[in-house]
Amino acid sequence: MQNIAVIGAGTMGNGIVHVFAQNGYKVNLADISQDALEKALGTIGKNLDRQIKKETITEADKAATLENITTFINIEEAVSECDLAVEAATENVNLKLKIFKQLDDAAPENAILATNTSSISITKIAATTIRPEKVIGMHFMNPVPVMKLVEVIRGYATSDEVTQTIMTLSKNLGKAPVEVNDYPGFVANRILMPMINEAIYSLYEGVAGVGEIDTVMKLGMAHLMGPLQLADFIGLDVCLSILHVLHEGFGNPKYAPCPLLVNMVAAGKLGVKAKEGFYSYTHGTKELIIADPFCKKVPA
Numbered sequence: 001m002q003n004i005a006v007i008g009a010g011t012m013g014n015g016i017v018h019v020f021a022q023n024g025y026k027v028n029l030a031d032i033s034q035d036a037l038e039k040a041l042g043t044i045g046k047n048l049d050r051q052i053k054k055e056t057i058t059e060a061d062k063a064a065t066l067e068n069i070t071t072f073i074n075i076e077e078a079v080s081e082c083d084l085a086v087e088a089a090t091e092n093v094n095l096k097l098k099i100f101k102q103l104d105d106a107a108p109e110n111a112i113l114a115t116n117t118s119s120i121s122i123t124k125i126a127a128t129t130i131r132p133e134k135v136i137g138m139h140f141m142n143p144v145p146v147m148k149l150v151e152v153i154r155g156y157a158t159s160d161e162v163t164q165t166i167m168t169l170s171k172n173l174g175k176a177p178v179e180v181n182d183y184p185g186f187v188a189n190r191i192l193m194p195m196i197n198e199a200i201y202s203l204y205e206g207v208a209g210v211g212e213i214d215t216v217m218k219l220g221m222a223h224l225m226g227p228l229q230l231a232d233f234i235g236l237d238v239c240l241s242i243l244h245v246l247h248e249g250f251g252n253p254k255y256a257p258c259p260l261l262v263n264m265v266a267a268g269k270l271g272v273k274a275k276e277g278f279y280s281y282t283h284g285t286k287e288l289i290i291a292d293p294f295c296k297k298v299p300a
Helices: 011-022 034-053 059-067 075-079 093-106 122-126 160-172 188-204 210-221 227-234 236-250 259-266
Strands: 003-007 026-030 069-072 084-087 112-115 135-140 149-154 176-181
Touching (some): 003 011, 011 059, 093 112, 093 122, 122 135, 160 176, 188 210, 188 227, 188 259
Parallel strands (some): 003 026, 003 084, 026 069
C-alpha cells in the first residue's frame, strides 16, 4: 500500500497528509477549495519547520515530504489510483455519506475506504457503498503529527483482513492503533465528551468559573489541558455534533448537550478557530484570556 488519497484539507486532513507523506507515502490531497489546499500546504510546511527547529528532521526530509504531496480539486481524479482513501471532511453525516458514494464510484475496486470520523457510525457510512467489508474508521487525534493514538473502528461488515491492514499501516506511521467496535462515540469520544459536557454544566450552573474548572482537572487529575480549554481546541461545534450523535445513538439523556454549549455554538463562539470560546484568542499570544469576566486570568 503506497498510494494514499486524503479528502479534506482542514486541520485533520492536512495533519493526516503530513504523517503519511513524511513516512514515504505518495499522497493525493483533495478539497473543493483551492484556497484550502494552499492553506493546508502552508500549514504542513510550517509544522515541518517546527520539526527542523527541534532537530527531529532535516531540510532534506522536509523537501522529500512536500514532494510526496499532490493536490486536487477533483475528488474522483484524486482517488482513481489509490490503495487507501481517507475521508477527513467536516463532522457532518450527510456530507460524509455523499463523499463515500463518490469514493465508492471512483476508487479502484480493491481500495480501502477509511473515515476519520470521531463519532459517526462506520456501518452507516459503509452502507452507502458496494464494498462495506472494505470500509473502516481511522480516527486520528489532533494534532495528528504529534498524537500517537489512532482508533481503528470496525463497522458491522469490516473484514478481518482490512482491519489488520489498517492496524499495520498505523504502526508503520509511528502510531499506536487501538481496535474498537462501531458504537456511538467509539471509545475516545464516548468518554471524553460527557466529561467536557459536565464541565460546561458546572460552569452553566455556577459551580465554578472557567479557570477554576480547568485548574481542578489539570492539577487534580493530571490532565495536560483542562476540559474547557480542550473543548475550545477541538471546536465547540464539533463537541456539540458529537454529543448529538451520542444522545441520538443511545437515547440516553445523560448525553444531552448543555444549553450553554448550544448557545455558544449558535453565537459563533466556537473556540480557537473563531478566536473566542471559553477563552479569548484574539490577543496574539499563547496565554489564554478567560472570556468569563468573573474569573481570574490564568496561564495556558
